[in-house]
Amino acid sequence: MAIKDQVPVDSGFPAKTDGANIIADIDLAGKTAIVTGGYSGIGLETVRALAAKGVQVIIPARNIPKAKEALADVEGDVRIEEMDLADIPSVRAFGDKMLEELESLDLLINNAGVMACPEEHIGAGWELQFGTNHLGHFELTRKLMPLLEKTPGCRVIALSSTGHKLSGIRWDDPNFEMEPYEKWQAYGQAKSANALFANALSRRLKDSGGLAFAVHPGGIFTPLQRHLPQEEMIALGWLDENGELSEMAKAGFKTPEQGCSTTLWAAISPKLEGKPGVYCEDCDIAEPTDPEGPMARYRGADPHICEDEAAERLWAMSEEMIGEA
Known part of the structure; x- marks a missing residue:
């Protein structure tokens, strides 16, 4: 794909549609989905909407008791399994279990993530946000893949963000070993990686008929902001001086129920057939960023997340980094 492929398709759904309404008329009974981060924020609402439509939803969780508590009121076929995205052996063990127990996998929703956290390194020295948000999901x-390849019409959704505009891939220093750590650049790199991952994966699913997409869910207050002090959220314009939602946030931010809508649209929409690897926002394919527009920081796909060459370079680099684990 290329930036020219970022052409909206007029989905018919407003940006602030509740996720449950996206799939209200879609028959999903008997499907199987795995949703990482499915017990918090928009991941929880994604699980709730899918389970209500008869999907068997498997939620890998680092904290099993917390997951059980969060999912206690979710009706449907919901199953929790142990996995920690920051621990590659844990990821592999979960994957092996799924390969043994599942016959097919219709949806893989790579939703979990961390944002703007203090510096920490995991695995073979990987920066935490890149290691968790990208390498763990990778x-x-x-x-x-064996399950995805034998499931006709499977879809993989990678949760990216408008944060991709903050940094492309730091090819020579992804783990901030040569330069001082900067939490927002690290987050931006991880979100660019999520989008490029969907691009590269789409080619690997082509022969079996699968599709992969990147999704920006929108601005939403969830536990993702747990590492941000209140004064920083005030400086960002998300909160007013009293610590309440600012007028900008009230106008632009979505509820968690609305925040899962683009994920669910990308997971089921027939309008995305033949459009592998695109980056979606507000229940549609995102337009290319207008660099002169007033919303350039918050809307649109930047060219660097739509480059096939960069996507393949990242895939090869990720394989090498995983090999070092």
């Missing part, structure tokens, strides 16, 4: 998906 290895999970690779492990589950």
